[in-house]
Structure formats: C-alpha cells, structure tokens
Amino acid sequence: MDASQLLKGVLDVAVLAVVRDEDGYGYDVVRRLRAAGLEDVGDASVYGTLRRLFQAGALTSYVVPSDEGPHRKYYAINDRGRSVLEDSTKTWRTFADTVDGLLGPVAA
C-alpha cells in the first residue's frame, strides 16, 4: 500500500502535533516528523503544509536570528491551531478505529 497517499491526508495533523509540543522551524519540523517514523515525508510537503496552516491562521511564525548560521523562521501553534488539531485528532481516531474494525484483529 502506498503510504505517501495516506501521509498526504494526515500531514496537517502531524505537523500541528509536532509544533504543539515545541515550536519549530521548517527543517526542524521535517526532521522531527521523520524521527517520529514518517521517513517518507517530503521537505516540500512539510514547507507547503506549514505555509497553508499559517495562512489558515492555525500557526504563527517568528524569526530567530543566529550568530553562527542563517536565521530561522519558527512556527508556533495558536489557539485556532490547537482547536483544529483537537478536531482532527478526533476525526483521525474515529477513522482509524473504523478501519481497524474493518481489518479485524492482527494475525499472530
């Protein structure tokens, strides 16, 4: 099964979940998603999703200057983002339970 198609559907909630725990800049979000197990997530998909969530008012951003390297644009979740994440989490759990029910118990 092509996991990349599934990933597209849950990338919003995954990104929101990542920045809920801690603010992050683009590359940081990519790495944390991969570290969490979503190895196939594409850089462009994450940056595009961040941009869309920011445009939708679910994220805020701020720039942190750096003396050693390039400055970094951090993204932070806000109340609207948390509300979206909460709704998305419920939707995901219901969906996942439904599909689990359809698939039946895991074979030993």
Place this chain on the structure above:
Amino acid sequence: MSAPALTPAVRQAQDYLAAVEHDLADLPVDDRSALLEDLALHLEALTAEDDDRPVAVRLGAPAAYAADLRAAAGLPARGGSGAPGLRTRWDALLESPVYRRAVPAVRGAGRLLADLRPAWWVLRGYLVVLVPCLLGYDYVEDVPVPAPMHSHLLGVLLVLAAVTGSVLLGRRKVPQALGVTIAAAGVLLVLASAAVAVGVYDDLRGKVYAEAWAPGPEVPSETHPLLSRYGPVTDVLPYAADGTPLKGVLLYDQDGRPLHVGVQEWWADGCLRRLEQPRATDGVPVPNSFPQSYELVPGDVGATGARMSPGICVKDLTRPTVPLPVFPATAATPAR
C-alpha cells in the same frame, strides 16, 4: 576586495532556488516570497550539513519540489488557476493525440509548400504583368499571353523580366521586415487576381447571355434559311381550314423551291431532341415536309447535355393553341 568565491554546493543551491522560483513565478507575490524564503533557509541549512549528495538528489527535481510545495500549500498547480492561458492551451494542443497524428501530414504539407515556392515565384512574376492588362476592356487578347499596349512581344518581355526578378528576389535572404512586406504584397496580388478573375468571368458570362438572348439573324443563313418578322422560323405547323392539324404537308415557295426552315433547338421542357425528317422511298430526307419531326433523345438528356430529372422530358409535345379564322361553310375554291 573581491567577493568570496562560491563553492560548488552554494552555486548548486542557488541554481536550485532559481529553478524553483521560476516554477513558482505565477503565484501571488506573498505566497511565492514566503515559500522561497523557507526554501532559501532550508538550502542554507542543507549546505551546512556534511552531505555530499547533490541538492537535486536530496530534495528531488526543482519542478517536482515546486509542484509538491503548491499541492501541500493548497495553491493551484502551474497554469491551473482559472481559465487556462494561451500557452497552456497551446501546449495541450501540441500534446493532443489529434495533433500527434496530424504532425506527419502537417510536416508533409510544409515541405510541399517549401517545394512549391519556386513555382509561386514564377506565378507572381506572370501575375504582376497579367493582372493590370486584364483590367482593360480588351482583356480577351491578354490570355494567356498578356499584351500591354496591344503587343504580345512586349508582354512576353515584361513577363520574362518580372519572373526573373521575382525568382531572384525569392532566392535572396532579405531582412524580416522586407520579407513581411513581400509576403503581404503577394497576398494582395493573389486577392487582386481573384477579383479580376471574378470580374472577367462575370463579363464573359454577360456576353454569352447577351448573345443567347439576342434577336435572331436579320438575314437568312444556312442555319436559318427562313426568317419571319419575329426571327428565324424553325418549324411550320399547317392546319386544314376546319382547324384539323395536318401532318406531312409539303411546302414550296413561289418558284417551286422547297421551303426549308432552321432546326428547332429550344424546347419548353429543356430536353434534347433530334430532327427525324420523313424520308422518301429512296431514303432521302424530305426537309420541306411539315411539321418537322423531332424525336426525344432517350436518357433524359437536357438541351445543354445535362442530366434531367426523370419525368420532365415529354415525348409528345402538344401543339400551341392558335386562333384559326372561321371560313363560310359553303366556301368553295373561287373560280378564276
């Protein structure tokens, strides 16, 4: 002081950024600049890493990266917003199966047109001389060899000179502006030729009609030996005094010469008929036997040779109704 030399990795990153920027060129400025700013920072971070792989390997091709960015950001695909642009539609046309099937034919037609260019050079040289000559009243003498000032020799010389000049011009490389002017002049020449041809055709047709509808000959001829005040007599329809239509009546003039009439060629139904005169016992036709005998040509053929609809051609045409004088019942041949 000179700027620090760019490392290959930095140059690669810059090229990558420029390529993605090109692919996002149609987006609104704020979306584009925000996405490019993120990418620039991302590339900078990647360049700082200890990874020798090219950027295009790590991030994918710039076009694919830009497409993923658009899709994830909920922005329209390249050229996909609103009505498709002219360029997009043109690309779609070039990629359509119909165009691909037509490509060989289009190329063949293009090659054929290129092969025909010398013929066009000759033709335009001829038309340049012919068209002005056809504008005169006496255009009949200008086809096929134009005769300016009534001289075919002059016409031949002018055509040769014009064709030579036209071919030399056609073979020369000319600036684009001059080439466009020559092409426009060629189109005008073709249009003028068509207009003159239509004018000549109408004029000729008018003359043919005028000839066809012209009154008959004013002096007897071999075709129309008998004339009346209404024109050539092509048949005589004799009647008995009591109105009975007569057939096989032999007519002679005052000197005993047989009366001959012209051949009837016009019929109300427009169908073709041929003269079938009665024959004497020796087989010789008797041309002064009236009325003349015409037989319908089988096969529904019109007088002009065209095919007629079935049922139009009538085998036996009725005689015209004529007012006959009423003679006294006791009338007898007066004695002299």
